[in-house]
């Protein structure tokens with residue numbers, strides 16, 4: 001399909017960044033291409049176009065750019081999920097594992113009301129550790145996580161399968177082999 005080809009071609013791959021062996025999938029080239037950016041946002045939310053979404057939660061930092069656009073598109077509010085220590089008001093927090101050590105992410109405790117319908121957005125899902133923690137955080141404050149949307153899936157790393165096992169429908173627009 002042309003659309004898939006265009007969108008895929010708009011992602012730039014940088015070998016050995018941030019360290020040897022990693023193929024970094026750079027979406028700044030997609031964001032900088034007006035047609036690709038619009039199509040990506042339209043396609044990400046396509047399955048939920050007719051349904052009511054209360055909030056879109058975006059994961060820092062690339063999830064903010066996409067999530068803001070997605071929220072606008074579905075007439076929802078936007079909620080940032082941030083690295084710890086960045087949000088000024090009362091937060092809820094969750095720890096999650098990184099390749100080396102652990103990190104923590106936070107959101108404002110009053111950002112989402114119980115049972116609100118929420119779509120989670122980030123640019124890419126790899127092992128799913130980041131998104132899994134975000135889903136747990138959202139559920140901790142009572143959110144109904146309707147879906148998780150990513151432009152890029154790295155299926156060999158199993159992240160999308162991990163989220164589906166948590167009964168979160170996952171939407172991705174393209175997949176790349178390897179990591």
Ligand code: AMP
Nearest residue numbers: 023024025124125126127128129130159
């Ligand atoms: P994970 O928690 O393993 O699913 O990693 C997902 C997070 O790491 C996302 O916020 C991505 O932006 C980033 N990430 C992981 N692998 C890559 C990659 N190969 N290229 C670009 N970003 C990546």
